[in-house]
Amino acid sequence: MDIFKNAQKAWLLLEDGTLYEGYGLGSAEDAIGELVFNTSVVGFQEILTDPANANNIVVETFPLTGNYGVNHENDLHESITARGWVVREWCPQPSNFRCEGRIDEFLEKKNISAIFDLDTRAITRKIRDGGVQKALITRQDPRSDLDVALAKIKAWKPGCPVWVGYQDKVTFDKLDSKYNITMVNYGIRNDVIKALMARGCRVTVVPASYTEKEILETAPDAVVLCGGAGLEALRTNYYEQAENAIDGAEETVAALMRSGTPVLGIDFGHQLMALAMEGSVEKMHCGHRGANCPVTELASGRTFITSQNHGYIVKDIPTEAVVSHLNSNDKTCEGLEYPQMKAMSVQFIPESEIGRKNFDGIYERFLGLIG
Secondary structure (H helix, E strand, O other), X not given: OHHHHOOOEEEEEEOOOOEEEEEEEEOOOOEEEEEEEEOOOOOHHHHHOOHHHOOEEEEEOOOEEOOOOEOOOOOOOOOOOOOEEEEOEEOOOOOOOOOOEOHHHHXXXXXXXXXXXXXXXXXHHHHHHHOOEEEEEEOOOHHHHHHHHHHHHHHOOOXXXXXXXXXXXXXXXXXXXXXXXXXXXXXXXXXXXXHHHOOOXXXXXXXXXXXXXXXXXXXXXXXXXXXXXXXXXXXXXXXXXXXXXXXXXXXXXXXXXXXOOOEEEEOHHHHHHHHHOOOOEEEEEEEEEEXXXXXXXXXXXXXXXXXXXXXXXXXOOOOOOEEEEXXXXXXXXXXXXXXXXXEEEEXXXXXXXXXXXXXXXXXXXXXXXXX
16 A cells, blocks of 8 residues: 555664664654553553553554554543554554544654554563663664664653643533542543543542642542552652652652542552552563453452553552452552551552453442442
């Protein structure tokens, strides 16, 4: 097809000097980020708009993508996107009753740089064996001045767009709402809002800069902490004018947890709650990213398939917490409960837009803490 014949050459350069050659897709601008892989078979639009990927160049391990197109409903966030995208092959003729456009058009609209027609299996093995590292997607052959290109990659530091989607207080309401839920915006996902609203919740999203006093002034029946782009982004560019923002966030969350108001942490919120209770968090070798991550619920012994997208885990469990879920593969912490407080957290995404929806009992358990 002409669309492939006219494609420009592009390169993926890793921080260690490894170079892959392919063809450009989407934005022609250079993109630098942390190179990670995602094992999901579907959900490419959600992956590209997940706030947790705000600093990532994502490698799709499944060889074909874009075959069912894009639509206006599947964005997890309206404005935050991944920094780059790496795929083996993309489909220029999508077919689906919900399709509203092609993936290349979506990438151009969102200004996402991408590269295709390279060996994504080799790249995935490199990340799996050697761990995540920084990388550059460019339309300019980096071999013309390799030292400059590598210096540019090494100088890059993860930042965060400070979760630009909802800077003001915004409420999502239904006529028959039973509960008032306040969600702190650490990079919220639309699928979490939808799941809460489906259970009769009025969801008020407040900026991450809100203090415990300001959050409780919204008169919540419960509070949800969700999303985020990782601790590195939080420490380098969380509140625009606060160098110790991570400490401020921990203090706010600790006060919320001790206030008697039910609190649910999801994904980054799970990590932040552990930090607030003097636990510790560490960076993973290559992360858990995919819609096929098995998690065991310790109380029942049942194992579920979950959707996850994170590069950090809770390492040291807070003394106030009890582990409720473990990753079935590497036995890392996937859930915590705080018996002396009305608080609980999970590392995975309950009812994610990507993958199976068989862990929906998390929200029911959380809402059961109200009252």
